Amino acid sequence: MKLALTVSPAQKILHEVALKHQVRRDNLTGPRSFRQYVHARHEAMYRLLVELRWPLTRIGSLLNRDHTTVMHGIGAHCRRNDIPAPRPALAARAARFDQARAA
Numbered sequence: 534m535k536l537a538l539t540v541s542p543a544q545k546i547l548h549e550v551a552l553k554h555q556v557r558r559d560n561l562t563g564p565r566s567f568r569q570y571v572h573a574r575h576e577a578m579y580r581l582l583v584e585l586r587w588p589l590t591r592i593g594s595l596l597n598r599d600h601t602t603v604m605h606g607i608g609a610h611c612r613r614n615d616i617p618a619p620r621p622a623l624a625a626r627a628a629r630f631d632q633a634r635a636a
Contacts, residue, residue, distance in 0.1 A: 542585055543595060550577045562597050575610035578603050583619050605630060 540548075551558045554573035561574050574596060581592045582603075589600040596603070608627025611618040618624035 543581060543587070546580045546584065547577055547595075550580065562595070564597075571606075572610075572613070574598075575606040575613075578606040579610045579619075582607055601626075 547558050547561055550573050551561060554569060554576070556570055556573050560570045561577055563570070578592055578596065578598075581587045581595070582589070587595075589603045592598075593600045593603045598606070604623050604626050608618055608623040608625070609630075610616075611624055612627050612631070618627075
């Protein structure tokens with residue numbers, strides 16, 4: 534008898550993002566802020582929002598982040614990859630952060 538392992542859609546996304554960015558899955562939820570980890574984490578946030586339509590608080594809970602950090606991460610991912618933000622407020626938040634940082 535074979536046992537079928539079921540993987541949640543969220544865990545599948547985290548696994549795919551980790552493989553693409555060549556990081557371990559625990560780096561997506563950990564405290565480190567190396568650029569490679571941050572970019573992978575932002576992509577995971579974006580995909581969880583767009584593909585699973587999760588609320589920002591749930592995404593933050595999965596990745597051990599606050600919902601405002603998730604907002605910034607999704608906006609930053611969209612700006613970095615020239616894709617439209619799924620919600621206009623997310624792009625505006627990332628743009629304000631970039632302006633403040635440049636000043």
